[in-house]
Amino acid sequence: MIEIPQSESHYGDLILVCGLPCSGKSTAIQNALKHNPELLYMKSYTTRPRRPGEGDDEYFFVDDNGFEQKKSSVPPEHWEESETYGRRYGQDTHFYNQQMELGRFVIGCCHPSLAEVESLSPYHEVARTKVIFIDIDERVRRERMLQTRGSEAAKRLNYDAEWSAAPDFLARADYTITPRDHLEYDLAAFDSVVKQIMSRE
DSSP states (O other), rough: OOOOSGGGSOOOOOEEEOTTTTSSSHHHHHHHHHTTTOOOOOEEESSSSSOOOOOOOSSSOOHHHHHHHHHHHHOOOGGEEEEEETEEEEEEHHHHHHHHTTTTOOEEEEOOOHHHHHHHHHOOGGGGGGEEEOOOOHHHHHHHHHSSSSGGHHHHHHHHGOOOOOOOHHOOOOOEEOSOHHOOOOOHHHHHHHHHHHHTT
């Protein structure tokens, strides 16, 4: 049985890191997890292939049958699903909501979309979600994608044009970080924002 805190101030919050592919979300999050062990990462189930050298830190890699099995085991109201580049992604939000009720801070990532932010917010309480937008220079992002994503890069770049951050999302973002293409500085800036959120300053 889960004990629910008497005061909402004891709840943990959801930290959503938003940005287009190759904006640096995963690198920033993994670095923050190393420096803040009390953080819990919100892993997704996905049908996309594992990339060379990719571990199990960020995703549960499953085929379509495995995806459907997991989906059927979760009440519909606790399952959030999306599709990117023809690959399916799913979240069991109930587990993470329970962890936040116990006081843990949870960090995850999504596209710069207000609809995705609202769907992933704990029990759809948007006030308990802090949004960090990584606003990377598009030229730099395209160069990264061409270097790291190989033959699918052109197709993905065309798809990404549909995910430009809309005004309603930009108005919702609590923090905007513009990478300076200096990894050490960028990671330190991101970690500083995460620590600020967790300290409730």
